[in-house]
Amino acid sequence: MVALDAMGGDKAPTVNVLGAINAAKKGIEVGLFGDQAVLEPLLDRHNPQWRKLPLSIIHCTQTIAMTDEPARAVVKKKDASLIRAIEAVVHGCADAIVSAGHSGAALVAGTLLSRRVQGVMRPAIGTFLPTKNGQLFCIDIGANTDCKPEYFEQFALMGHLYVRTVKGINKPRIALLSNGQEPYKGSMAVKSAYALLEKNSQIDFVGSLQARDIFDDTADVLVCDGFAGNVLLKTAQGMAGAIAYWLKQEADRSILKKIMGLCSKPLFNALKRKTDYARTGGALLLGINHPVIIAHGHSDELAIERAIVYAHEVAQTKFLDSFNHELTSLIGSGTLSDPGSSSYRQLTV
Amino acid sequence: MVALDAMGGDKAPTVNVLGAINAAKKGIEVGLFGDQAVLEPLLDRHNPQWRKLPLSIIHCTQTIAMTDEPARAVVKKKDASLIRAIEAVVHGCADAIVSAGHSGAALVAGTLLSRRVQGVMRPAIGTFLPTKNGQLFCIDIGANTDCKPEYFEQFALMGHLYVRTVKGINKPRIALLSNGQEPYKGSMAVKSAYALLEKNSQIDFVGSLQARDIFDDTADVLVCDGFAGNVLLKTAQGMAGAIAYWLKQEADRSILKKIMGLCSKPLFNALKRKTDYARTGGALLLGINHPVIIAHGHSDELAIERAIVYAHEVAQTKFLDSFNHELTSLIGSGTLSDPGSSSYRQLTV
Numbered sequence: 001m002v003a004l005d006a007m008g009g010d011k012a013p014t015v016n017v018l019g020a021i022n023a024a025k026k027g028i029e030v031g032l033f034g035d036q037a038v039l040e041p042l043l044d045r046h047n048p049q050w051r052k053l054p055l056s057i058i059h060c061t062q063t064i065a066m067t068d069e070p071a072r073a074v075v076k077k078k079d080a081s082l083i084r085a086i087e088a089v090v091h092g093c094a095d096a097i098v099s100a101g102h103s104g105a106a107l108v109a110g111t112l113l114s115r116r117v118q119g120v121m122r123p124a125i126g127t128f129l130p131t132k133n134g135q136l137f138c139i140d141i142g143a144n145t146d147c148k149p150e151y152f153e154q155f156a157l158m159g160h161l162y163v164r165t166v167k168g169i170n171k172p173r174i175a176l177l178s179n180g181q182e183p184y185k186g187s188m189a190v191k192s193a194y195a196l197l198e199k200n201s202q203i204d205f206v207g208s209l210q211a212r213d214i215f216d217d218t219a220d221v222l223v224c225d226g227f228a229g230n231v232l233l234k235t236a237q238g239m240a241g242a243i244a245y246w247l248k249q250e251a252d253r254s255i256l257k258k259i260m261g262l263c264s265k266p267l268f269n270a271l272k273r274k275t276d277y278a279r280t281g282g283a284l285l286l287g288i289n290h291p292v293i294i295a296h297g298h299s300d301e302l303a304i305e306r307a308i309v310y311a312h313e314v315a316q317t318k319f320l321d322s323f324n325h326e327l328t329s330l331i332g333s334g335t336l337s338d339p340g341s342s343s344y345r346q347l348t349v
Numbered sequence: 350m351v352a353l354d355a356m357g358g359d360k361a362p363t364v365n366v367l368g369a370i371n372a373a374k375k376g377i378e379v380g381l382f383g384d385q386a387v388l389e390p391l392l393d394r395h396n397p398q399w400r401k402l403p404l405s406i407i408h409c410t411q412t413i414a415m416t417d418e419p420a421r422a423v424v425k426k427k428d429a430s431l432i433r434a435i436e437a438v439v440h441g442c443a444d445a446i447v448s449a450g451h452s453g454a455a456l457v458a459g460t461l462l463s464r465r466v467q468g469v470m471r472p473a474i475g476t477f478l479p480t481k482n483g484q485l486f487c488i489d490i491g492a493n494t495d496c497k498p499e500y501f502e503q504f505a506l507m508g509h510l511y512v513r514t515v516k517g518i519n520k521p522r523i524a525l526l527s528n529g530q531e532p533y534k535g536s537m538a539v540k541s542a543y544a545l546l547e548k549n550s551q552i553d554f555v556g557s558l559q560a561r562d563i564f565d566d567t568a569d570v571l572v573c574d575g576f577a578g579n580v581l582l583k584t585a586q587g588m589a590g591a592i593a594y595w596l597k598q599e600a601d602r603s604i605l606k607k608i609m610g611l612c613s614k615p616l617f618n619a620l621k622r623k624t625d626y627a628r629t630g631g632a633l634l635l636g637i638n639h640p641v642i643i644a645h646g647h648s649d650e651l652a653i654e655r656a657i658v659y660a661h662e663v664a665q666t667k668f669l670d671s672f673n674h675e676l677t678s679l680i681g682s683g684t685l686s687d688p689g690s691s692s693y694r695q696l697t698v
Binding site: 066067069070104130131132142145146177179180182184185186187188190210211212213214215216225226227228230231232233234235236237238239240241242243245246247250251257259260261263264266267270271274275 | 415416418419453479480481491494495526528529531533534535536537539559560561562563564565574575576577579580581582583584585586587588589590591592594595596599600606608609610612613615616619620623624
């Protein structure tokens with residue numbers, strides 16, 4: 001069973017209910033965690049036959065709001081849909097959990113309840129960014145805003161394993177996000193991370209990548225701290241939106257240009273599909289013991305459905321069992337730096 | 350006279366020479382700093398009459414390469430075109446300098462030779478990013494990768510003054526780049542900066558802005574550290590390039606789509622003009638005593654010409670005299686936090 005935080009997300013609970021119905025129609029068992037008084041009428045309205053589908057409601061009295069401070073919310077709101085859903089997975093009542101709600105709270109609750117995999121310093125969130133002719137797996141995209149160089153190295157190992165497993169690339173090319181290609185570029189943490197990645201023989205480190213070049217298919221994994229990764233991903237989303245806006249604005253300038261715009265609509269639609277980040281489904285929280293899938297806050301009905309399908313796949317294939325086993329052995333092998341040995345310890349920002 | 354680092358930039362010295370010729374034709378006196386044996390034949394070839402224009406060559410034997418470590422290059426390469434050009438401005442032989450070369454070296458040399466304005470902790474680079482219906486001034490976009498919260502506050506004051514002067518907006522809306530809108534979001538430095546900006550009554554602080562929303566015209570100035578600012582700006586550039594690539598790829602799928610693409614070419618050309626960051630001219634290094642204009646490394650002939658025209662304007666209007674005077678008084682006024690008082694001092698990354 002996939003546990004769905006039915007109350008989380010900008011368009012919750014409506015799109016969550018719709019996404020759950022569609023996933024259940026595909027035969028996936030979904031447990032909707034949330035306010036029964038809200039969810040039941042919604043289910044009745046959108047599918048009066050919903051009781052014949054593998055759907056159930058698990059009543060929770062609380063919801064974590066986006067304004068809640070994550071750690072406090074996790075401690076105080078014991079009966080929140082997100083917390084109850086993660087607990088269900090940890091206690092074996094569900095196989096995976098999907099939330100489009102407060103990602104910070106999902107991270108904190110996931111880490112506290114599911115616990116970190118042996119050797120992992122910080123769980124991380126990775127996602128695929130569409131590139132000119134493929135995809136780039138960016139890790140971390142928001143879980144860890146302040147990173148020690150050793151975290152970057154662990155993100156690289158997680159990215160290496162994830163892309164190897166999901167894409168079947170034997171030795172994925174790992175790049176480090178920086179403000180220039182040269183090794184002397186970067187923040188102090190990034191420069192120290194560069195040195196660690198360079199001497200790690202477990203991965204194929206191809207050097208620094210500046211943000212302008214991330215779309216050029218020169219790497220398979222992009223390692224970054226969660227702050228820069230978040231800026232990168234969201235700038236790409238914002239720019240796609242701005243370009244669509246400018247094109248429409250330009251098309252509105254004259255009747256001739258309007259016709260041009262209408263004629264080329266199929267081109268733009270194809271582009272829209274490519275850059276519609278809200279529809280990619282969800283990102284698996286890496287480095288913890290159970291499958292927690294973080295969906296985009298803007299998720300629509302299709303995105304929720306896709307995230308549930310993805311969660312189901314992750315659970316069915318027991319993806320995390322082998323992933324976490326390999327991660328521990330990669331981290332445990334002598335090549336990985338000891339956090340205490342980094343020269344970065346002496347540095348302050 | 351505008352001092353041009355004729356050897357700096359990806360397409361130097363050709364585009365530098367062409368840009369200088371075009372600026373000189375507009376009556377701007379340009380001194381080309383670089384290898385005479387290279388520059389003279391280039392000038393002869395592109396404009397045999399160049400000696401009748403207000404152009405001169407100042408011979409320098411060295412060039413700073415992109416692979417040079419900035420601080421080392423500035424100390425060792427005393428006769429580099431960039432260093433000699435900045436010296437000319439500092440010694441009063443030129444009014445402003447333009448370089449499309451090593452921006453890190455330009456920053457170090459500018460800071461060392463021109464010196465920081467009284468009270469300024471770190472010089473910064475700001476630039477306008479096109480938004481849906483206007484522009485957003487982003488500062489810093491690459492000069493300072495590791496920033497104390499107090500630096501952010503000074504960047505905010507510089508941005509405030511710059512946008513007020515250039516755009517005539519009396520109290521520009523200042524936003525802080527973060528990984529979410531909520532005050533609890535952000536790296537430790539960003540969170541501390543948020544607290545400083547919030548209590549600074551000299552500026553109109555409108556809160557945190559996540560990268561997805563930077564195009565929405567809700568702020569006039571975006572304050573960030575140079576690493577995140579660089580990632581933001583270059584992701585926007587990269588995304589614009591990727592979208593152009595995907596549209597072309599989509600258009601190549603069938604003859605019908607090719608016709609669609611051709612029909613809507615004027616729309617795309619308008620878009621290209623909007624997102625052609627290499628052509629914006631240059632960014633003034635803020636916080637030092639003399640006008641140093643950093644042009645885009647990818648600058649073409651038109652970008653160099655525009656940067657020279659901009660440098661000329663900055664010099665003619667004595668922009669920095671009033672800007673630096675006001676900056677010192679803003680920093681000097683009691684409202685600005687004392688760097689020693691920040692709680693951030695106790696934090697390590």
